[in-house]
Amino acid sequence: MDHDTHPLHHGAGSGLPETLLPALALVVCAGAYLRLARLARLRNPGRGWSPWRTAGFTTGLALLAAALLPPIAPLAHTDFRGHMVQHLLIGMYAPLALVLGAPVTLLLRTLTAPRARLVAAVVHSRPVRWPAHPAVALxxxxxxxxxxxxxxxxxxxxxxxxxxxxxxxxxxMSGCLFAYVIAGPDPGPARPGVRTRLVYLGCAIALHAVISQLMYGGIRVDVHAPIPEVQGGAEIMYYGGDIAELLLAAALVTTWRPERRSHPAAKEYPSYRPART
Structure with missing residues (x-):
């Protein structure tokens, strides 16, 4: 830690392009999700699409907007505490809300059966299984x-x-991956049981607490910012992270369903039928 130097003061500010581009990207994502949700309701009026999932995804986009647009974005360039607020929004709160929106399930319900089978095969392929392991996500x-x-x-x-x-x-991306592995309603390749996921979540809570406490004490921390800012950022990380991880635990409990002995893609879209042997 350093009393006098602060690299953020010399970094890029939050100019017009840095404001317009994130805003445009978030609007496009919101429009695409809402269009797919409408298509899912039209194709299967009886099943429809949960408004709670739509609310979750749009809430995640709103949290990203809060992190990437003024006043938080400019503050993150000049104050380590602003950076930490931005980090929590982008890396913990927004990912949980986005994952609870079940975007992969929504996509599967709106695709034709052959394309949905292709997406389901990708989701359950070996290259996806490795990063989707809780240890890797953690x-x-x-x-x-x-x-x-x-x-x-x-x-x-x-x-x-x-x-x-x-x-x-x-x-x-890493926040979405961890939230998806722990509590995502979307199909997960070889996702472990609830107890195992709770253990990994507990490890995340402990590791988060240790890092924030070391940061508060100035032990091995390599951030060139005034000490009060680093300590304030550590406190934000400690308490804000705890709340986010408690929300993730609650999501794990509320989204858990008993495993069914059926093809993993069978419940993702109504037109799917496993091949007969």
Whole structure:
């Protein structure tokens, strides 16, 4: 930690392009999801599409908008506490809401049967099984925080606009992956049982707490920002992370369903019929 230097002051500001591009991308995502939800209701009026899932996905987009647009985005460039608020929104709160929107299930319900089978095969393929393992998801989401804040990587990313956006992308993708593995309603390849997922969630809670406490104490932290900012960011990380992880645990309990002995793609779209042997 450093009293005098703060790399964020020398980084890119939140100019017009950095405001318009995220806003446009979020509007496109919202429009695509709402269109697919309408198509799902039209194709199967009896089954329809849950308004709660639509609310979850749109809430996730709203949280991303709050993180990527003013006033939080400019603050994240100049204050480590603003960065931490942005990190929690992009990496923990928004991913949970987006995952609860079940976008893969929605896509499967709106595709034709051959295309839906292709998507289901990809979801359950070997290349997807490896990152979808809870240990890998935990390492990419929570474990990467140690690399970010205990090495020069954070300062490097903050002074390079491309690095800043890559950091956002990592937060979002790894957060979505972990939320999907732990509590996602979408089909999951070889997803472990509830007890195992709770163990991994407990490990994430413990690791998150240790990193934030080390950061608050200034132990091995490599963030060039004023000490009060780093300590304030650590407190935000500690308490905000706890709330997000409790919400994830609640989502795990509420979305859990007993496993059925059927083809994993059978329940994702009504037109699917397993091949007879």
């Amino acid at each position: 390492l990419l989401s929570t474990g990467s925080l140690a690399v970010l804040y205990f090495t020069p990587l954070y300062d490097f990313a903050m002074v390079h606009p491309a690095g800043h956006w890559l950091l956002h992308a990592h937060f979002l």
